[in-house]
């Protein structure tokens with residue numbers, strides 16, 4: 741199990757937090773996604789080999805938010 745923290749732009753309330761977490765947790769291989777609203781980050785626990793950073797970015801973008809690099 742690996743962990744990564746991504747910076748996400750556009751999250752402003754509990755709805756955003758839930759939307760981002762849900763979009764990530766719907767991906768196969770993601771065990772847990774946890775948003776910190778004040779830090780504008782999401783911490784993702786996932787299985788390597790099943791899912792990639794690109795998948796995280798796509799899921800977040802599709803949910804209407806932006807990964808900041």
Ligand SMILES: [Cu+2]
Pocket residue numbers: 751752753754755756757
């Ligand atoms: Cu919101």
